[in-house]
Amino acid sequence: MKAITLRTLRDMKSRGEAFSCLTCYDATFAGAMARAGVEVILIGDSLGMVLQGHDSTLPVTTDDMAYHTAAVARGNRQSLIMADMPFMSYATVAETLTNAATLMRAGAHLVKLEGGAWLCERVTQLAQGGIPSCVHLGLTPQSVNVLGGYRVQGRGEASSSQLIEDACAVVAAGAALILLECVPTDLAKRVQATVDVPVIGIGAGPHCDGQVLVLHDMLGIHHAKPARFVKDFLQAGDGSIEGAFRCYIEQVKSGDYPAPEHAFAD
Numbered sequence: 001m002k003a004i005t006l007r008t009l010r011d012m013k014s015r016g017e018a019f020s021c022l023t024c025y026d027a028t029f030a031g032a033m034a035r036a037g038v039e040v041i042l043i044g045d046s047l048g049m050v051l052q053g054h055d056s057t058l059p060v061t062t063d064d065m066a067y068h069t070a071a072v073a074r075g076n077r078q079s080l081i082m083a084d085m086p087f088m089s090y091a092t093v094a095e096t097l098t099n100a101a102t103l104m105r106a107g108a109h110l111v112k113l114e115g116g117a118w119l120c121e122r123v124t125q126l127a128q129g130g131i132p133s134c135v136h137l138g139l140t141p142q143s144v145n146v147l148g149g150y151r152v153q154g155r156g157e158a159s160s161s162q163l164i165e166d167a168c169a170v171v172a173a174g175a176a177l178i179l180l181e182c183v184p185t186d187l188a189k190r191v192q193a194t195v196d197v198p199v200i201g202i203g204a205g206p207h208c209d210g211q212v213l214v215l216h217d218m219l220g221i222h223h224a225k226p227a228r229f230v231k232d233f234l235q236a237g238d239g240s241i242e243g244a245f246r247c248y249i250e251q252v253k254s255g256d257y258p259a260p261e262h263a264f265a266d
């Protein structure tokens with residue numbers, strides 16, 4: 001199979017074929033994901049919670065991200081590899097470029113940043129320097145202390161219009177992907193229809209172009225009470241790890257996942 005690129009994802013969006021994304025932090029799981037056919041691998045800063053045992057993503061450093069990105073890249077030549085820029089690693093434009101370059105050298109194909117329209121200058125400069133970016137909107141876990149907890153975002157007219165404006169602004173600035181976390185299904189549907197780049201969702205309903213889940217969550221190994229959108233694909237599949245990945249891919253493509261019980265209403 002040909003390696004997945006941003007162009008593959010754009011073509012899939014235009015064909016209306018959903019793609020799958022999973023978080024991954026090491027070479028062995030990355031290899032299994034390549035064999036199963038997972039299109040996008042995210043080295044998420046969720047590793048602060050699921051690997052390091054912290055209760056938020058805030059302690060994660062760029063060095064931590066680079067270490068895991070390099071391991072994943074060694075194990076997978078097939079999927080598109082996206083690495084999270086951790087808390088405060090993109091505080092300034094200069095730091096954004098330096099730290100994103102570290103992740104690209106470690107093997108990432110693009111980086112992900114949490115925020116909104118204030119990221120525009122960073123996104124443009126990254127793209128000009130050869131680094132595609134994904135902007136993560138909605139529930140942005142690095143801002144948990146500002147948000148006052150992990151909760152659904154974008155409810156109500158003011159908040160949903162703001163999110164759509166943010167999405168349009170960062171896409172105009174050059175963002176290659178949008179990721180929506182924990183937003184109502186209708187809002188995600190509007191974003192998917194409005195922007196011409198692929199939209200990946202987690203707890204954002206079935207209308208996104210792609211879906212993402214945290215590896216440990218989808219294998220049913222929980223560090224905390226699982227969120228509403230989590231489904232155990234180890235149980236849903238044939239009982240093997242690769243079977244769980246294949247089952248996830250199938251259900252994302254068929255639209256069986258996410259079901260209404262995994263999504264949030266307005």
Ligand code: KIV
Nearest residue numbers: 023044045046212214
């Ligand atoms: O860090 C992570 O795992 C993420 C996903 C939940 C989207 O950002």
Ligand code: NA
Nearest residue numbers: 044045046084
């Ligand atoms: Na993350």
